[in-house]
Amino acid sequence: MKLPVWIGTSWKMTKTIAEARAYIEHIATAELPAGIQPFVIPAHTSLAAARDALPAESPVLLGAQNAHWGPEGAGTGEVSMRMVGDAGARLVEIGHSERRQHHAETDETVALKARAAVDAGLMPLICVGEPVDVHEAGEAIEFVSSQVRAALGRLSSTEVSGVLIAYEPIWAIGEHGRPATPTEVAPVVSELARVAREVSGGVGCRALLYGGSVDEANAADLLLDANTDGLFVGRAAWTPEGFLRLAAIAAEAAGVP
Ligand code: PGA
Numbered sequence: 001m002k003l004p005v006w007i008g009t010s011w012k013m014t015k016t017i018a019e020a021r022a023y024i025e026h027i028a029t030a031e032l033p034a035g036i037q038p039f040v041i042p043a044h045t046s047l048a049a050a051r052d053a054l055p056a057e058s059p060v061l062l063g064a065q066n067a068h069w070g071p072e073g074a075g076t077g078e079v080s081m082r083m084v085g086d087a088g089a090r091l092v093e094i095g096h097s098e099r100r101q102h103h104a105e106t107d108e109t110v111a112l113k114a115r116a117a118v119d120a121g122l123m124p125l126i127c128v129g130e131p132v133d134v135h136e137a138g139e140a141i142e143f144v145s146s147q148v149r150a151a152l153g154r155l156s157s158t159e160v161s162g163v164l165i166a167y168e169p170i171w172a173i174g175e176h177g178r179p180a181t182p183t184e185v186a187p188v189v190s191e192l193a194r195v196a197r198e199v200s201g202g203v204g205c206r207a208l209l210y211g212g213s214v215d216e217a218n219a220a221d222l223l224l225d226a227n228t229d230g231l232f233v234g235r236a237a238w239t240p241e242g243f244l245r246l247a248a249i250a251a252e253a254a255g256v257p
Helices: 017-029 044-053 081-086 097-102 107-119 132-136 140-152 182-199 240-254
Strands: 005-010 036-041 061-064 091-094 123-128 164-167 207-211 230-233
Touching: 005 061, 005 207, 005 240, 017 036, 017 044, 017 240, 036 091, 036 240, 044 061, 081 107, 091 107, 107 123, 107 140, 123 140, 132 140, 140 182, 164 182, 182 207, 230 240
Parallel strands: 005 036, 005 230, 036 061, 061 091, 091 123, 123 164, 164 207, 207 230
Antiparallel strands: none
16 A cells, blocks of 8 residues: 555535534644545535634545536536535545535546546545445456546546545445455556556545445455555544544554654
8 A cells, every 4th residue: 555544534515614623623622643544525514614624734634525527607506626625525425426416416526526636726536436336246457447437537647646546435334334445456456557657647636535334343354455555434433532433543554653
């Protein structure tokens, strides 16, 4: 793995502004271990409150769960990359399977959003992952590498080296998900690393993460994989205590004293 080890959470559709503030205040007063890059992705409504609750010297990066690729204007219900940046986002999640499944996100809109994120000075966090039938047919590698090539298609090779990619098999996500085993993750992440190197002129992307039912029991094993540079967590990090315990596990994997 590359250092730092990335450890982050999307709060998805949870937390009021007061709850967001309490969570951020909790992790801001804890001493975060060395060797990790923590990040938190609130809902749009609590992003600015999270930013305001985070001390300037905190290593925690904030992100947005989505933003539109277009400039400001006629986009009822949407927010632009510039707007989420203004509210405190340094990174933006693009192409999460919940958005691909239920909110008409396609490979083409993912690529447009990755382009717009880079143009707005935000780090894209591109999510890819196969459905269960593709997994069972043994075609995960082809499926996700095609998603990644499409997602990066509008970026230059230098820009690709700043991108975060999360492998999140759809069958592993959420309360009905089964966490992927390290053996299932390894070949897919290895191929994603290869594709990222290829399209970035040999450099690779900034970091490759795994997500999908990560918890305190499986995190350390998932981080043993040579190509996995971090974890992207949902439910297990929705409390600040859970987030801090996972941060400690990531720091141990980083091996930084
Ligand atoms: P989960 O969510 O950890 O709750 O399965 C993961 C994700 O959607 O990134």
